[in-house]
Amino acid sequence: MLIRNRSRFYLQGNLSGKLRNATLIYILVLVILNQVMHFIRKQCPSLNIPTGWPVSEGAFELPSRGLGVFTAVACVCLASYFWWKGSKIVWGLRNIVCFAVLLLLLGNATKGISWGYEAPLVSIRQGETHYYDDAVQLPSSAIVLADYTKMQPAFGMHSRSHPPGPLLAMKFARMLLQSPILISALFGTLNLALACTLMYLLLRRLSMDSVNSRMLTMLYATMAAIQIYYLFSIDAIICTLGIALLLSIHHSSKSYRILTSAFFLWALMMMTFGALFYVPVILWLTWERYRRIGEAVATCALTILALIAMYWGFGFNYLQSFQIANHFENPGGFMLFSQPGSYLTTRLENIGDIIYFIGPAITYFLWMGFTMRDGSTTERYWMRLGKIGISVLIMVFLTGAYRTGETGRACLFILPFIILTIAPSVKRIVTPNNFRTLAIWVILHTLLLQILGFYYW
Numbered sequence: 001m002l003i004r005n006r007s008r009f010y011l012q013g014n015l016s017g018k019l020r021n022a023t024l025i026y027i028l029v030l031v032i033l034n035q036v037m038h039f040i041r042k043q044c045p046s047l048n049i050p051t052g053w054p055v056s057e058g059a060f061e062l063p064s065r066g067l068g069v070f071t072a073v074a075c076v077c078l079a080s081y082f083w084w085k086g087s088k089i090v091w092g093l094r095n096i097v098c099f100a101v102l103l104l105l106l107g108n109a110t111k112g113i114s115w116g117y118e119a120p121l122v123s124i125r126q127g128e129t130h131y132y133d134d135a136v137q138l139p140s141s142a143i144v145l146a147d148y149t150k151m152q153p154a155f156g157m158h159s160r161s162h163p164p165g166p167l168l169a170m171k172f173a174r175m176l177l178q179s180p181i182l183i184s185a186l187f188g189t190l191n192l193a194l195a196c197t198l199m200y201l202l203l204r205r206l207s208m209d210s211v212n213s214r215m216l217t218m219l220y221a222t223m224a225a226i227q228i229y230y231l232f233s234i235d236a237i238i239c240t241l242g243i244a245l246l247l248s249i250h251h252s253s254k255s256y257r258i259l260t261s262a263f264f265l266w267a268l269m270m271m272t273f274g275a276l277f278y279v280p281v282i283l284w285l286t287w288e289r290y291r292r293i294g295e296a297v298a299t300c301a302l303t304i305l306a307l308i309a310m311y312w313g314f315g316f317n318y319l320q321s322f323q324i325a326n327h328f329e330n331p332g333g334f335m336l337f338s339q340p341g342s343y344l345t346t347r348l349e350n351i352g353d354i355i356y357f358i359g360p361a362i363t364y365f366l367w368m369g370f371t372m373r374d375g376s377t378t379e380r381y382w383m384r385l386g387k388i389g390i391s392v393l394i395m396v397f398l399t400g401a402y403r404t405g406e407t408g409r410a411c412l413f414i415l416p417f418i419i420l421t422i423a424p425s426v427k428r429i430v431t432p433n434n435f436r437t438l439a440i441w442v443i444l445h446t447l448l449l450q451i452l453g454f455y456y457w
Helices: 002-043 067-085 093-118 131-136 141-154 165-176 180-205 210-222 224-229 234-249 254-271 273-290 294-314 318-329 340-371 377-398 412-429 435-452
Strands: none
Touching (some): 067 093, 093 180, 093 210, 093 224, 093 435, 131 165, 141 165, 141 294, 141 318, 165 180, 165 254, 180 234, 180 412, 210 224, 210 412, 210 435, 224 340, 224 435, 234 254, 234 273, 254 273, 254 294, 273 294, 273 318, 273 377, 294 318, 340 412, 340 435, 377 412
16 A cells, blocks of 8 residues: 555656646746747837737736636636545546536636627627627528628628638527627537537547546646637637547448548538648548548548539539638738748747647647657557647648637647647556646646636637
8 A cells, every 4th residue: 555655646746747847848938939039029020920929819917806806716716626526536528528618617707707708709809800790790591602702801800711601600609699698608618518528539439448538538628728719719619520520530330431521521611711621631541540542532522512512502602712711811922922031930929829828738748749659559540640630730831821820729620639649648647646737737727828818819
């Protein structure tokens, strides 16, 4: 018993020390890079460098009085409860979902109901409109599809750079609930619960044991990027659809894989032009797992046929809509040629923004995942799948995409791939006994970002 207890405290202390050192390095690197970018910004004011680099959109802001302070205290109490309750066991999926949803609702309430729940949907800058505002003007869904490319240039900066999916989703939400506050709370809760469930099922389907699957699902659900941006943001819906796509590709039935993968890929392409990210991922997955790319070709072909059918049936021209969005996103052409300096700084900003919102603990395990060379066949598959997703995203960055940063929100879909990359190292280092150390590190980072900052888009 003594040896077992010493082993337990050694593992917990060892993990705490690693996370503490990783956090110090994390903060030091971010501070140094922030100062370097400030220096460059002063020397070259024309470069696109935000004052809060690497955060593109955000501001330091303490909780508002009253409800904000109360919910901040409630969040800390909730985290403290997890520390106590999670000391000996790893929660079941239902408890993880409940905890994550409570953290989502309380954490975003630290800014008050209006700013915490309404601001993610309704524009907070004068002269700027978002999906919610644009959806007010929409006619019926069929007319929206038929005339979308005509209406697209007049939409706000976010709506006009996307296919009609986000506006139709917002229109549907407004039909059910008139209040943006209720829309944020209800749909954010349902989407997060669904994402956690799908993430757990994906990990289990990838031959991960139940305990480690629940630990990784907990980490996924409590990351700052998830907790801050899952209040009915379009990017949160895209992230959940991405998990569903990965889950469908790993189904045992070939026909089911092709049909469901095509459906989810079509749904993703209706939500964002960035869904092209998943095409090389699908190609790699079908070859790596089944040693054939015919399924990937069939999946992509069915998706294209669905888009052609929409053109024939409703008059919606997907390619033309993409060209309009690209014109507004890149008015000067390829950013490397039109703004080479800003191209370089925004590429670094894109990476930095993601690192900022996943936090020091996840970044530490991500580094370990990239440097790990051994492991079982299954563990190597997890790492390869995660690294493929991250590599494809870097290639997307190189094309000049996400020219204004904000990738902590806009690239939520990369988080499942990050979880898969860190899975083998978490499995080796983290046990049910010391998992609370890692979890509370992630939760505290989330609470600090929510309580001390405000991130809008």
